Amino acid sequence: DHDSHDHGHGDEELLAEGKPLIANRPIQIIVASGILFAAGHILEFLSFNSTIVTLVFMCAAIIAGYEIAGMAYNSLVKRHTVGPAMLMCIACVASFIIGHPEEGAAVTFLYYIAEFLEDYAEHRAKRSIKSLVEIAPETARVKVGDSEVEKNVDDVNIGDIVIVKPGDKVPLDGNVISGSSSINQASITGESVPVHKEVGDEVFSGTVNEDGYFEMVVTKKAKDSVISKIVTLVKRSQLNRSETESLVEKVAKYYTPVMMVAAFCVAVIPPALLGQPLVDWVYKALSLLVISCPCAFLISTPVGMVSAITSATRNGVLIKGSTYVEEMKDIKAVIFDKTGTLTEGKLELSEIEVLSDSVSEEEVVKIAASLEHESSHPIAQAIVNYALMNDIGFEEIDDFKNVPGKGIIGVIEGEQYYAANESLIEGSSFEISNDDVNKFSAEGKTIIFVGNSKELLAIITVSDKIRDNAAEVISDLNNQGVQTVMLTGDNKLAAHNVADQIGIKYVYSNLMPEDKLNLLDTIRNKFGDVAMVGDGINDAPALARSNIGIAMGAAGSDVAIETADVALMQDDISKLPYLFSLSRKTMSIIKQNITVAIAVKLLCVV
Structure with a gap:
């Protein structure tokens, strides 16, 4: 029923960037209708002429109700359904006829706000495509x-x-x-x-x-190009994101026609069969429509949702719309990206193996850090950071030479050294067993050899650190009956090494963005609704296609954060189990609200 949120904003921005808030039409409508609604109550309180009071309330109702009427018309003519907007319009008109104009103004004003909040969440998602297009150079x-x-x-x-x-x-x-x-x-x-x-x-x-x-x-x-493909995938995924009907829409779909038929029967049957005065029964039918107006549950739901979203925000989780709170409870599998999600996405020096008696561990770090000091390469940064943290100083380098894709050569105190992924000095002995190299590779580590003109001095390895609480989160999700899957662009060894350490059941590696999308659909067919947790631009299409896309906030790329439905602001994946329980709790409260609201209405009608 989402086409009905087409609030006549057309393709224009819902809230234009760079404009003052009040310059946006929806905000102007809310403010104008709100002021008139308040003014009507004040005039009524001061016992002003009732015609003037009615006119003020009528203006408030028309300003907010104009677009709601458009939505009711569209759903009736284009989709042949009688939606909640239609019942709102009828209740509004009926309340003016039976002499309760304040009801009519309240119904349209509150309903417009509820619809606006929902539209705003959708509008934010569309901004993601803009930031994607800006990645590729022009x-x-x-x-x-x-x-x-x-x-x-x-x-x-x-x-x-x-x-x-x-x-x-x-x-x-x-x-x-x-x-x-x-x-x-x-x-x-x-x-x-x-x-x-x-x-x-x-x-x-x-x-x-x-x-x-x-x-x-x-x-x-x-x-x-691949990046253009990602843009297209994101656009397409956002369009065919599972349009779940929200619980309220499901209820309203049946509730609205039932109430309209009941009102019609009340107006027609007693006068026709029992000869009762027509005017009295029409008045009662209109009263029934006003009482039965689904305002209570249509508004209690957004209120329940907004309080869930606010509570989540206080816990460092941004949820971008109410439908996601609702869908969260149906998730059967969570798919994780590896780099930056299960791992911290920052390389750290993990071990130093000294192979020569002529140097100590500290000297090896000093040589490597001095060579790497000028480089912006992430591996270089990891070695330099380690030296800084351990108060190891840098030496002056002469004849510094960067060999792209291999490493660095330089002269320290008259002697030539290298830090690279192979020996860069001819004639320097390079004795290293393949077993050692394979052992480190199997652990998903990157190897840097440090040597001088005579021999290989040491092996330094750097790796991406697994997040401290990853294993705990995975076991918590597994205990809740949620399947855990890892998709990554990284190699098979590195992927399985991480998965084995934290207990993830299913692992897929060496993937490009479109592979992630195809696999996501396969996983959804196997398990049911899926949530995707990712942080990179390459995760954007999958974040958009999954039932719930969850982005790692501070570490994530803007595109991932914009495309996702939920963003974890402190990069804290331990918030995932919290999200699932928040969703279940909120939905049970909302079901209570709807049940109570309908029960009270039935009592009033009886």
Whole structure:
């Protein structure tokens, strides 16, 4: 029934950015109707002429009710359903006829506010697509002969040669044809460690070139790039996000026609069969419509929802709309992204294995940190941070040289050293057993070799730290009967290593964004409704497609936070079990509200 929220805002922004709040039409309607509603009560209290009071209430009702009437008309004509908006309109008119104008004004004013709150939640979701489009660069340096020309990415053709300098974003999808570099692909694959690319490797638009210079041949037009695909996937997923009918809509769908038929019977049957005065019974039928107006439960629900959402916000969880509170209780499986969700997404130095008697552990760190000190690479940052935390100083470096995708060479106090993923000094002995290397790789760790011109001195490993409370959260969810699944762009070894440590049952690795979407649908068919927890741009389509998308707030990308239905602001996944219990509690209270509201109405009618 969501097309009915089309509040006549058309395609314009519900609340335009950069404008004062009062400049937005919905806010103007709420304020104007509210002022007139209050004025009517004040005039009534001061015993003003009843016609003037009625006119004031009528203006309040017309201002707020104009769009509600439009919604009632649309649902009747376009979808042939009698929705809650229709009953609101009839009750409003009826209350003016039977001489209770304040009821009519109250009904439309409160209903408009409830609808506005719901629309606002939807409007926020649509903003996510805007921030996605901004990830891909708009221009590319195209090689023409010996010179370079800056062109708009849409004007670059397949087969053109594009130049990418250190620090640039890759403008289009293509293959490297000369040069090499480390590329941060977090925006596409979510991997925390930059990937080394050399001639023949594929690079994606929107990823960041960390340190090398390379030239690439364009293989896809801008509109077909992976990042454009993600934008399209997000758009499509938001459109076909499961449109669950909210509990209230289900109740209203049957309640409204029943009450209208009852009112019609009250107006017609006694005068027709028993010869009673028609005017009296029409008045009673109108009174019945006013009493039966579903205001109480239509408004008690948003109030229950808003208090649940507020309570969640105080606990550092942003829920973007009431339907998500409701859907949360039906979730059968939770899908986790690995990097930045189950792990912290920040590399840390995990161990140092000294292989030579000529150096101590502290000296190894000093050499590696001094070499890496100038680099912005995440692995370098992990080593430098470790040195800073342990009060290990840096040495002066001469002849500093960055070998893209391999590592760094430099001279410290006259001796040449390297920190890299292989030996960078010819003639330096490099004796390391494959078993050692495989052991670290199997644990999902990244290896840096530190050596000098004679020998390999040490192995340093860095890894992404698993969140402290991850295992506890997973076991809590498993105990609640919720299945846990991990989807990641990372390699199989790293993925299984994390899953085994924290107890996740199902693991899928080496995935691109569209693979995550296909798997999500498979998991939904197997278990039922799914929630997705992620933090990267690459998680956005899956966050949009899942029944509930949950983003890691502070660590997450803007796109993930905007696309998700729920954001965890302190990056605290221990809030997940809390979310599920909040949902169950809120829904049981709302069911009580609806039951009591209908029971009271039946008593009044009797």
